[in-house]
Amino acid sequence: MKKFIAIFLSALLLFSLAACGEDSGTTTFPNVTEGTTEENTTNAQNENLNAEDIPDNMTSPDGKYEIAFVTDVGSLKDESFNEGTWNGIKLFAAENKLTYKYYQPAGKNQATDEDRYEAMKTAATSGAKVVVCAGFLQKEALLKAAEEFKDVKFIFIDGTVIYEDGDENTSPLENVAAVDFHEEESGYLAGYAAVMNGYTKLGFTGGGGGTNPPCSRFGYGYVQGINDAAKEKNITADVNFSWEYGASFSQSAELQTMLSGWYANGTEVIFCCGGAMCLSAFAAASANDGAVIGVDVDQSKKSDTVVTSALKGISQSAIFILDKVYSDEWDEVSGKLTTLGAEEDAVGLPTENWKLENFSVSDYKKLYEKLKEGEIEVDRDYETGLNDENFENVKLNII
């Protein structure tokens, strides 16, 4: 029996250690489990073609593949981040008759920097001219690969500028273009629309424990949107704001209990920003007749509780940069970070299956125009911005 207890305890220890490791390792991008690539954004290129109809695997006559795609963690068909990027690549490649191929690092969910580097290396040696790398986690691998293969262009989606030797004082690598998004604008639209629709008690639950930049920007923009709308309606909105139980972007009983508690105490809508965390939010909302705001892609197909989703145009971003590559405008994006937002139609809310009753699509379009023309400015600096005193019409309750 003693032996059994000892083994049991060590198993428990092992488990908790594994759990810790996962927490710190997953500063990944939210992998939302449902949704298709956005169809609402106006990109002339994908009007006639449907990404679903383009095969994932193609055979190049000379065995070389010009455009390569490397995933970070998760599978190619995650119906979200990777798939969105991949659809963009396929559309662009089909449009321009280019060869393309995807590379999934070995180890899949547990892929290491080494695995990702190997995938990039394979891509580069298989004749890739452009390697698209999706996800913040690729940074270390990308640094190594980009320094080694100077002739290959790398596109770092949801990334940052890559400097020589990883030292920010040196010059940035000219063969890397980084793209990220104005998530705060998307969050702003969602928050504004929710309050205008009549919600006064709102919630936000995010992944990454407050250290994941995209999630943080979504959250900060959301609160700003709520504040502006509440000011307009001359009311005070209550917002529960939490990073609890989201560190690993996964669903959990604890998260569901916490959110159920919010709903049971009057919260009407919760913006859930963090991959599979949405499963907990859907369950809590469905049990308490609450509503959920989805993230990244239109999640309304996944659950009836989703009233709207804060989108970001992942596939558009891939097309945007690839277009620069092939129209000899690479200099415009090389070695720096391009941030896509409302101006490029890369963020927004899905206008199909509109569910908000008191805030119509035309209201939304008016708001979007204002955002586009810079009439509304959304602050991006979440580190200093999320402070109770900054919001006159929001009672921010950080949990």
Add this chain to the structure above:
Amino acid sequence: MSFLIQQTIIYTIPLLIVALAGIFAERSGVINLALEGTMIFGAFIGVLFINISQANGWFQKENAQLLLILTMAVSAFFGALFSLLLSFAAVNMKANQTISGTALNMLSPALTLFFISVITNQNVLSMYEGDAASWFMLKRSDFGFEATESLNFFESTFLIRNYLTTYICIAIYIILSVILYRTKFGLRLRSCGENPHASDSLGINVKKMRYIGTTISGALAGMGGFVFSLTTANASATGDVAGFGFLALAVMIFGNWNPISVAGAAFLFGLFKCIAAAYATIDINGDGVFTLAQLGISTNLYRMLPYVITLVVLAFTSKHSRAPKAEGIPYDKSKR
């Protein structure tokens, strides 16, 4: 208050039923360390069954409760099937039970994740349509209450917003506990976990009894896994049950292999888990004041609570803890 009770039930029920699974195996003399793995497998099978049924239109939303009961049976069946691997290793091959259990714990998440990615091309399998709560949760209309009718405490706590699984699991728990402690069969099963040689000398087939014990254990754990994914993960399978299988083992030891104490232990653990997650919105006496949140204690302390309480209680009670004597020892006729 009814919120607190309902959420506690969500944590308690899987722990309860899986701890009972542990009792059955250990009382028959086999350490079932594979509870976690069996739960994962059961959860996967249950969700897969719901998914397939919905996709093929076998069940409509009106018959959701029927589907629920059937799914419980299916996941129990496959849980039992899965545990046969353990029985075979532990009873027939006389392998070390701790190691074979650990092997199954490693096998199960890998196997389920493999199947999930084959089926869905991603790493989560969920329902084909709808949400778990909108399909399976008991609602006002199921009891004929009007939408505006005010309900008394009992009705609003134990009838609406619960899952049928809760009551089925409690019923199973009581029935099986009675069988284990108040019937001839139960006595024979327990004797195999205490002194199998004596049982054998009295004509009890020890191998058969241990097979039965482990199989019941597997069935309960499989069912518990499904209940867990239904009530806490929106009926989705991810190859993970958040360590509830191991927690259930702890609850079983904590409850001294005795159903009544185990039920208490599961409830205590569930209660503190619930307080830890929802302390900020718990209104104990219904006056609109969130007492626990206003104490100003750090969240981390609340999150530690379930584990600290378990440690403390174990420290005081483990002296009297008495495991079945022959558990973990493969039965060998020639040894005496």
